[in-house]
Amino acid sequence: MHTPAYSQLAGALTYLSPTPLPAGSLVRVPLGQRETLGVVWEPTDAGSDATKFLDVNKLRPVSAVLDALPPLTPHWRALIRFAASYYQRSAGEVALAALPPQLRDLSSVQLARKLKKLAKAAAGAVTPAPAAADSAASPPGDLSPLQPHPDNNSKTIALSAEQTSAIGQFNQHPGPFLLFGATGSGKTEVFMHCTAQLLARQPQAQVLVMVPEINLTPQLEERFKARFEAQFDADAVVSLHSGMSPAQRLNSWLAAHSGAARIVLGTRMAVFASMPTLQLIIVDEEHDPSYKSHEGARYSARDLAIYRGHLEGIKVMLGSATPSLESWYHSRPQAEGGRYLRLDMPSRIGQGQLPLVRRVDMAHQPKGCIIAAPLLAAIAQRVARGEQSMLFLNRRGYAPVLECTDCGWQSTCPNCSAFRVFHKIDRTLRCHHCGLMERVPSYCPTCGNADISPVGRGTERLEEHLSELLADIRRPDGQPVRVVRIDADTTKLKGALQAQLAQVHSGDVDVLVGTQMIAKGHDFRRITLVAAVNPDNALFSSDFRAPERLFSLLMQAAGRAGRDAAVASRSEMWLQTTHPTHPLYEALKNHDYPAFAASQLKERLQAGMPPMSFQALVRADARSQEVAQGFLNAASLAATQHTDTAALLSHLTLYPAVPMTIARVANVERAQMLIESPSRTALQRFLTAWQGVLHSTRSAPECKGLMRWAIDVDPLLI
């Protein structure tokens, strides 16, 4: 009996098995000298044809069948098959990336033992008494530090009118849904309520909750755990993300696959979690770019969540205060072609206002000014009142470049088309692209001048500068101001971010400085001022999505201020800009995402850009731009010469190959080619047909020196 199984090779491979194996069975199979995990795939028509020609004597047997595990469901296999075909990869690669690597290392007996433990824990779970309705909101004006989060006492709270209406619509429609709720409008509460009502109805159901970055949203995890572990058992809520140890990841995966886990909370990889009784998918902060994978199969977990919902016939709810323009467009009225139902929650819980947006025109500030005087005064006022401020700047390090004042030498990276950043703390020059790190030279490497100086500013310099400016200001307790910086440099060590966040929550910190990582998600209760120090760059970027990302970041950041209704009325969002009347800032001032989205969609429609059209990028890496671009242009030309690709060309635009924005990284030259079509189907058909052409172009003599190429479907960064 032979059974085709997928490996990371392009097609299905065939192995012998003494007994018939149902499709979806997990096996271990020999592959060359190695042994790898395999999934038994149903024989396709092509597959059964091919097997006729196979020489049974040459086939190798499967090494082991992991029969302790129930087979992966047809839905799961269909999801993998779709993802592989849509993102132009092999099913084996997608399947293997979706399964915990440790499955390879354990025997069926060991797996059976683990499953038994999980089943026992689930059976021992206590059925809870219904919790009493109770308002757990914090008393107004109470800003006492170390106050536990209201959800931690796991009592249910009375829903707001907007929450009630959103949940009502959720219950009446099939979805998919876009929960469009202001920051602090209680979206998380809606997610938990929908989950709770489903589990009350169907105790065996499973819910998948996706979050962009688990480390940045520990509170969501905490709140779900607090609410549902009290109701079920400690294994009822499991996490799945890349920061887990292989053993933890295996345990979570087994809990999900065996049905022991009720709720799986995870990052983008969790969209592939095997959940046989999945009934609901929630995607929090659906606009977040981290849902898009940027290696291997470049899938969008948000888009796959929608597809998975459709496949399984279950509801999907996306949530955001600043939805992606794609989701916003899909949730236009049904009469205009919308496919998602939009659920509106415009108000913050407790009638809290959104912060007042204030723009400082930097053109009227002294030259070289980093923090404008009125902003500084506003921060000082907060310190004196015992409130917190948050400033963010999208550049870590001390200064983005060092320069010789004499000969003009600059700290370029020898391996990349980029500058090395000056980090004052350890006096190094570091390339943020290839990682090259060197001590700062004492003299200019070109002319020997001792006067080399930092140009521009990063978070490290901002922190230093602010501490100097605020040196004379005192807190209500008479102590000097405490400024803390949070960015990728201060949070490298495990637990560092958690420790720093705890410091902010406890009130130890007066001014928080950081990169955009502090602007997202955190429920800081004492912040009444948020400032974007230098947000203008994105206004004029060549990437058409840059304004969308900037608006979303600024709205998220504004949402960090005044989360406690008691201080909301005196909360402010400051923007330092040389374009104070830019329409993006006007829309931000009014907290008007719909107005911003409408103007962006109008531009996109005129320019024929997504979401009104569909794109793919082919990227190529080589030792020279000539080879990288040559390969892409040759493949583009070849598309006109093959009948199956040529037939589709009238539905597509293939642009000429261009260098990537940062053309060289670690001495590799990078080029890309954009393909655009008003039809998703035409683009898909073309890419599938073009794959073979790309492969054969690669072996052309002029493409010698090409290192790799990859297709990115629905790319986010152009």
Ligand code: ADP
């Ligand atoms: P979002 O996810 O939209 O930012 P959250 O769900 O985090 O909003 O809610 C903001 C705050 O309001 C949280 O502290 C939450 O516990 C609280 N909250 C949410 N819903 C209610 C409610 N119906 N009554 C009282 N407090 C609520």
Ligand code: ZN
């Ligand atoms: Zn010099």
Ligand code: ZN
């Ligand atoms: Zn470099």
